[in-house]
Amino acid sequence: MSEHEFMITMQDVNKWYGDFHVLKDVNLNIKKGEKLVICGPSGSGKSTTIRCLNHLEKFQEGKISINGTDLIEDVKVVRHIRSQVGMVFQHFNLFPHLSVLENLLLAPTWVHNKPRKEAIETAMYYLERVKIADQAHKYPNQLSGGQQQRVAIARCLCINPEIMLFDEPTSALDPEMVSEVLEVMVELAEEGITMICVTHEMGFAKKVADRVIFMDAGQIIEENEPHEFFDNPQSDRLKLFLDQILSH
Amino acid sequence: MATYTMKEAKPAPSTSKGLLFWLRENLFSDIKNSLLTLVGLYFLYTIIPPLLNWMIFDATWSGTKDEVVKEGARWIFIVEKFDQFIYGFYPESLHWRPNLVALICIAFLLSMKFVKNINIKIALILLFPVVCFVLISGGGFGLEVVETEKWGGLMLTVLVAAVGIIASFPIGIILALGRQSHMPIVKTLCVGFIEFVRGVPLITILFMASVVLPLFFSDGIDFDKLLRALIGITLFQAAYIAEVVRGGLQAIPRGQYEASESLGLSYWQGMILVILPQALKISIPNLVGSFISLFKDTTLVLIIGLFDILAMVTLTNSDTNWLGYEVEGYVFVTMIYWVICFTMSQYSKSIERKFNTEH
Numbered sequence: 166m167s168e169h170e171f172m173i174t175m176q177d178v179n180k181w182y183g184d185f186h187v188l189k190d191v192n193l194n195i196k197k198g199e200k201l202v203i204c205g206p207s208g209s210g211k212s213t214t215i216r217c218l219n220h221l222e223k224f225q226e227g228k229i230s231i232n233g234t235d236l237i238e239d240v241k242v243v244r245h246i247r248s249q250v251g252m253v254f255q256h257f258n259l260f261p262h263l264s265v266l267e268n269l270l271l272a273p274t275w276v277h278n279k280p281r282k283e284a285i286e287t288a289m290y291y292l293e294r295v296k297i298a299d300q301a302h303k304y305p306n307q308l309s310g311g312q313q314q315r316v317a318i319a320r321c322l323c324i325n326p327e328i329m330l331f332d333e334p335t336s337a338l339d340p341e342m343v344s345e346v347l348e349v350m351v352e353l354a355e356e357g358i359t360m361i362c363v364t365h366e367m368g369f370a371k372k373v374a375d376r377v378i379f380m381d382a383g384q385i386i387e388e389n390e391p392h393e394f395f396d397n398p399q400s401d402r403l404k405l406f407l408d409q410i411l412s413h
Numbered sequence: 414m415a416t417y418t419m420k421e422a423k424p425a426p427s428t429s430k431g432l433l434f435w436l437r438e439n440l441f442s443d444i445k446n447s448l449l450t451l452v453g454l455y456f457l458y459t460i461i462p463p464l465l466n467w468m469i470f471d472a473t474w475s476g477t478k479d480e481v482v483k484e485g486a487r488w489i490f491i492v493e494k495f496d497q498f499i500y501g502f503y504p505e506s507l508h509w510r511p512n513l514v515a516l517i518c519i520a521f522l523l524s525m526k527f528v529k530n531i532n533i534k535i536a537l538i539l540l541f542p543v544v545c546f547v548l549i550s551g552g553g554f555g556l557e558v559v560e561t562e563k564w565g566g567l568m569l570t571v572l573v574a575a576v577g578i579i580a581s582f583p584i585g586i587i588l589a590l591g592r593q594s595h596m597p598i599v600k601t602l603c604v605g606f607i608e609f610v611r612g613v614p615l616i617t618i619l620f621m622a623s624v625v626l627p628l629f630f631s632d633g634i635d636f637d638k639l640l641r642a643l644i645g646i647t648l649f650q651a652a653y654i655a656e657v658v659r660g661g662l663q664a665i666p667r668g669q670y671e672a673s674e675s676l677g678l679s680y681w682q683g684m685i686l687v688i689l690p691q692a693l694k695i696s697i698p699n700l701v702g703s704f705i706s707l708f709k710d711t712t713l714v715l716i717i718g719l720f721d722i723l724a725m726v727t728l729t730n731s732d733t734n735w736l737g738y739e740v741e742g743y744v745f746v747t748m749i750y751w752v753i754c755f756t757m758s759q760y761s762k763s764i765e766r767k768f769n770t771e772h
C-alpha cells in the first residue's frame with residue numbers, strides 16, 4: 166500500500182522535552198476510516214503522540230503526514246491540518262464564557278468563514294446528534310460532565326473533520342456518565358470517520374477498534390486486533406498492565 | 414438491612430433570625446464585643462453631630478458673603494466659584510459644549526448597553542471620541558477654538574482620567590501579551606518598559622513627558638502641554654494595566670489555549686475570542702482598582718501647570734475677595750473625588766456580581 170492511501174503516517178517520530186526522550190521512533194500508519202485505540206501506563210507518551218498529530222506539540226525528528234499533507238512548521242500548513250483534525254480533551258476544555266451554541270459556532274464562523282445562519286444549522290444538527298440540542302443556550306458550567314464532553318465532541322464535528330482524536334475522553338467523568346459519552350463515540354465510529362482514541366475502556370475498544378496499540382516509555386510495544394490484544398497479550402509489560410487495569 | 418424514608422426540608426428555627434438576633438450576634442456577643450460597640454457608638458456621637466451641623470444645619474447656602482451670620486460652612490464660596498471648579502477657564506458662553514459632551518457620554522454608555530448590532534457598536538466607539546474632542550476643542554463645524562490652556566477644573570480631571578484609562582487599555586493588553594511572547598526581542602522590550610515605568614513615580618513621568626518629550630520632536634513644533642501630560646499618563650497607566658491583565662492571563666487554564674488552537678483559531682483569534690474575554694473578566698476588580706488610583710493620581714498634573722479641579726480650588730483661594738475659604742474648597746473637592754471613586758468601585762462590584770451569577 167502506498168503512503169498516500171494512509172490517512173495518518175508517523176515515521177520514526179522522536180520527541181524530547183529538554184533531555185527527556187518522550188517519543189522514541191514512533192511508527193504508525195492509519196488507514197482512512199480506521200479506528201485505533203491507544204493504551205498504556207500514565208506518562209508513557211500517549212497524549213504526546215496524538216498531540217503531535219495536530220501540532221499541539223512539536224517533534225524534533227521524523228515525519229508526520231496527515232491526509233497527504235506533510236506536517237511542517239508553517240502557519241498555513243498547520244491551519245490546513247487542524248481544519249481536518251478534531252480533538253477531544255480529557256477535561257472538555259469548553260469555553261466557559263460562551264453558550265453551548267456559541268462554542269460550536271466559533272470555529273465554523275471565524276476559521277471556516279461559514280455564514281452564521283448556516284453555521285447555526287450545522288451546530289444544531291450535531292447537538293441533536295449528541296442528544297443535547299435542548300441545552301444549546303446554556304453555559305458549559307451549567308451542564309454535567311457527560312453533557313459537556315458531548316458538547317465538546319459536537320464542537321469538533323462542526324468543523325467536519327476527517328480525523329477525530331480523543332485523549333482519555335471519559336477519565337474525568339463520574340462513572341454514571343461514562344456510557345453516555347461512549348455511546349456517542351460508538352455511533353461516530355460507525356460512520357466511518359478516522360478515529361484515534363486514548364482510553365482504557367476495554368469494552369469500547371473491543372466494540373469499535375480495528376487495532377489496539379500499547380505504549381510504554383515512549384514506544385509502541387505491542388499492537389493487535391482488540392480481542393487478541395486483551396485476551397492474548399504477548400509482551401510481559403502488556404500482561405502486567407492489563408493485570409493492573411483489570412484488578413480494580 | 415434497613416431502609417429509610419425521605420425527609421422533608423423544614424424551615425430554620427426562628428431564634429436564628431430577626432433584628433434582635435442580629436444585634437446580639439454581631440454587636441453584643443460577649444463583653445469585649447459589647448465594650449467595643451459602646452466605644453464605637455460614643456466615637457460616632459462625638460464626630461457626627463458637629464460635622465452635620467457644620468456641613469448642613471449651620472451652613473450658609475445662599476446670599477452674599479457679607480451677610481453670613483452662621484457658624485457653619487459657607488457654601489456660597491462654592492456656589493460663587495462653581496463654574497471655575499467645573500470648567501476651569503473655559504469661556505462661559507461655551508459651557509454648553511462640555512455639558513453636551515457629558516450628555517453624549519451618558520448616551521454613549523447607555524447605547525453600549527442596549528445596542529446589540531456589533532457594527533453599529535464599533536461605529537459608535539470610533540465616532541464617540543472624535544465627537545467629544547471636536548466639541549471640546551472646537552476648530553471645525555463652525556465651532557470656535559478653545560485652546561487647551563483654558564481647559565480646567567473637573568472637566569480636565571475627568572478628561573485626563575478618561576483618556577488615560579481608555580488609551581492605556583489597548584496598550585496595556587498588548588504589553589501583557591508581549592510579555593508572554595515567545596519572541597525574545599518583543600518580550601524583552603515589553604518587560605523592560607513595564608518594569609521601568611512601574612519603578613518610577615508618576616510625577617517623574619509627568620516631568621519627563623513635559624521636558625523630555627519635546628526633545629524628540631523637531632523644534633518649532635510647540636507640543637501641547639496637555640497632550641504631553643496625556644501621553645505620560647497613558648504610558649504610566651499602560652504598564653499597570655499590563656500587569657493586571659497578565660495576572661488574568663495566567664489564571665486561564667492551558668486547556669483553553671489548546672482547545673482554541675486545535676479548532677484552528679489563529680493566535681489573535683484565540684486571544685480576542687477565547688482568552689482575553691475570560692482574562693479581562695477576572696481582572697475587572699483589579700482593573701477598576703487601577704482606574705481609581707489613576708483618577709486620583711491625575712491631580713498631579715497641577716505640578717506641570719495644568720489646572721485640574723484641585724488646582725482650581727487652590728487658585729480661587731488666592732482670590733483677594735475670597736480669602737479664608739480653603740476649608741470649604743477642599744471639603745468640596747474631597748467630596749467630588751470620593752463620590753466619583755466610590756461610584757466606580759460600586760459599579761465594579763455590581764458587574765462582578767452580575768458575572769458571578771450569569772457565568
Ligand SMILES: Nc1ncnc2c1ncn2[C@@H]1O[C@H](COP(=O)(O)OP(=O)(O)O)[C@@H](O)[C@H]1O
Nearest residue numbers: 182185187205206207208209210211212213214
Ligand atoms: N510540557 C512538558 N514538559 C516536560 N515533560 C512533559 C511535558 N508534557 C509531558 N511531559 C512528560 O512526558 C511524558 C509523557 O506524557 P504524556 O504524553 O502526557 O503521557 P500519557 O498521556 O501517556 O500519560 C510524561 O512523563 C510527562 O511527565
Ligand SMILES: [Mg+2]
Nearest residue numbers: 211212213333
Ligand atoms: Mg495523557
